[in-house]
Amino acid sequence: MVEFKTHEHDVLVIGAGGAGLRAAIEASAQGVTVGLVCKSLLGKAHTVMAEGGMAASLANVDSRDNWQVHFADTMRGGQYVNHWRMAQLHAQEAPVCVNELESWGAVFDRTKDGRILQRNFGGHRYPRLAHVGDRTGLEMIRTLQDHGVHQGIDVHHECTIIRLFKDGERTVAALGYDREKGRFRLFRAGAIVIATGGIGRAFQVTSNSWEYTGDGHTLAYDSGAELIDMEYVQFHPTGMVWPPSVRGILVTEGVRGEGGVLRNSEGKRFMFDDIPDNYKAQTASDPEEGWRYTQGDKDARRPPELLTRDHVARCIMNEVKAGRGSPHGGVYLDIAWIKEKLKDAEQRIKKKLPSMYHQFKELAGIDITKEAMEVGPTTHYVMGGIRVDPDTQQSSVPGLFAAGECAAGLHGANRLGGNSLSDLLVFGKRAGEYAAKFAKENSGGKVADAEIQDAITEALSSLERQETGGENPYEIQFALQKDMQALVGIVRKQDEMDNAIDIVDGYRKRAQKVAVHGSREYNPGWHTAMDLHNLLTVSEAIARSAGSRPESRGGHFREDFPDKDEKFGKLTTVVNKGSDGSMQLRHDPVAQWPDELQTIIDENQK
Amino acid sequence: MTEVTFRLWRGDKSGGEFKDYQTDVTEGMVVLDAIHQVQAESAGDLAVRWNCKAGKCGSCSAEINGNPRLMCMTRCSDIPLDEPVTVQPMKAFPVIRDLVSDVSWNYEVKQRIKPFKPRKPDNADGTWTVHQEDIDRVQEFRKCIECFLCQDVCHVLREHSKHDEFIGPRYFVYTAALEMHPLDTEDRLPEVKEAYGVGYCNITKCCTVVCPEHITITDNAIIPIKERVVDRFYDPLKRLFRKLFAKS
Ligand SMILES: Cc1cc2nc3c(=O)[nH]c(=O)nc-3n(C[C@H](O)[C@H](O)[C@H](O)COP(=O)(O)OP(=O)(O)OC[C@H]3O[C@@H](n4cnc5c(N)ncnc54)[C@H](O)[C@@H]3O)c2cc1C
């Protein structure tokens, strides 16, 4: 028998990004005991990397903004397969959540009259993103962290959850190990909130950190919860492409919001050539109008560079394919050109985009106030995830809640920039509130010792094999990432996706033979071995879901079905684990919204 | 492409030693890439802490050829590659394993500092009116990514191990951000003088030099805080003035 330590909390939150921290703070405010577990150190979660801002219709910069417009923008961006109720709650509650951050010490950039400043972002009709230069995520996580540590929350950092346990139907405990010593820990709880973020590490080129291995998706799935919309992966149009070691690192959309333009190798602003019909009425007719928009002219319409991310990413791919790309397989993103318009352009760029300035200066040796950047698409965000009740964030498993990037519904087929950070606050708060409520009504579940020992034995199996030898976990991970990028990436085809399902199956067999060297103490090889199961599970879910949708919509683009199909526009893809352990897939109807919301959508089409 | 020797510290609390690993360095690579390559090729269990690989999370702090740096923001082309590149964990903190140090002390220090306490909202909708020029300085401090490199380099911690009496430059930046926050109403100056040990700092500016966020720690945070302490506790005239006019 392997030993483990037991911790008891009313609510256990897995993940300490924006969603997890907000959930923990809320649960604690409801008067229950809260444990917060995260893989990395507190304050280092992925949220720290967010740059551009958080969307909320504060209407500080343009008084025409309100929740209705934000709701309509989110639904249009998501191609109407979003869960309408989440989109509604999100638009309604985001402003309060942003103001609340300020009351906890966040220091946002200001308007001239001393209110929170908002900037333009793709797909948002009005300047809507509250921000702090291009380090909004840092401001958000630090504010939540510094507030949260005084709320009596027990933080277990550098601890990874590997299994959830149920008593009957209800989730009652989670098993994890600490990185430092590799000791196992059992967390018993009345309710569990999963807030583990995304899956970007299933792909080769990504803006995501090592943490994004789809752990929460997999924990929930293995526990019987449903995952939806897994075919919708967002490829952000602008990642760095050179030098190779930084390929994928994000270049914030804020660059385009501040007036940056995309050009091909012929110097042409190609985005003007392909503007989708449903955005024509809102898009600038010439570069001059686009420039005025970025400078706050309320009569101007936005430049085509600020169309939704899926569209811009594909336009970039097309330029590269047509041989009009930059030397390293991207296109040019130019913010330096604004010196033609502004005397203080250099100062302005450094003030508004300081981390982009440093990122390029330090990693690529490029001064963005003088030269254009080379950029190309990078795997950025997963719209799909754990299916939740829109009001309570409870998954299909009682006692198991989810919030943030690992939960699904709000963004539909494509997320608008800035809608994630606000998502974390609105639904993190709700998850914390309802998890606390659930925990007050339910507690004291049982877990069989044998189940715990089983999970531990499986976790240790790769270390056990170090004498006999076996597969290298890093090799399997790299190979999987490469295949997923090639076969289920930004442009998809049926035979390639079918092939991917077989390939994933092959890797699964190899993963069972992984051997790692060393001990349980801070051993990344061992951690990588354990992450493989998660990466393989989400890869399979993405490949199967994508293969089941013969149309193109949002983040899901098919070369063999390049258009939208109305029939599929009314369906949501659902996967869950069958009783034989295999992945089951079905299509459910998209929840239909009430008439008054349809009226809002119609009014905002104009 | 060049083959480079990386001399990495391997070990744990009970001791350790430098070991040499060869790996190929290609254009644009940063030190963290090289470490990952070594990990994948020849040392699967090499412990290293990192997250964002973009200089934003402050996880990958270490000493490269003796200099406290972020591994993900140190380009191999900026260091001499014809001799072994040494990488070791931060010296001012206990080691956990290999390149990973135990930074938990920093979290404990922060916990002790009185949190933000805002004044009542200015406006009926619960918001405040604050102008950009009043927050420029605070925003500089809030760029901090908590990499703890400044803590690592400060001799008060590094050489004199005054961890119990001195909170270190990172937390003077934090305290300054709170004290200069236009909405904050808390008073932390008595602690700054006593428990935080601002007197130990002799303004060597080593912290400012290593800060990857280019925060002017000494000039903008520590010196103004020292001045406030002097004003409050050592200036007899001011003290008398305060006594006479203090609100009762
Ligand atoms: C470079 C970049 C820029 C972005 N910019 C923006 C932006 O400007 N605006 C916007 O709205 N969105 C932006 N996004 C998206 C947004 O940042 C993320 O979607 C969001 O931060 C996710 O937050 P989260 O709370 O769901 O998860 P995260 O912040 O990723 O936190 C996940 C947490 O779960 C923990 N965890 C994971 N697995 C386990 C496990 N097995 N056991 C224990 N703990 C675990 C991790 O340690 C971590 O603490 C950006 C994303 C990137 C990559």
Ligand code: SF4
């Ligand atoms: S200036 Fe002060 S805080 Fe900074 S390194 Fe020197 S002694 Fe330490």
Ligand code: SF4
């Ligand atoms: S002040 Fe600078 S060096 Fe110190 S922890 Fe913050 S970012 Fe790092």
Ligand code: FES
């Ligand atoms: S890995 Fe985040 S700062 Fe280096």
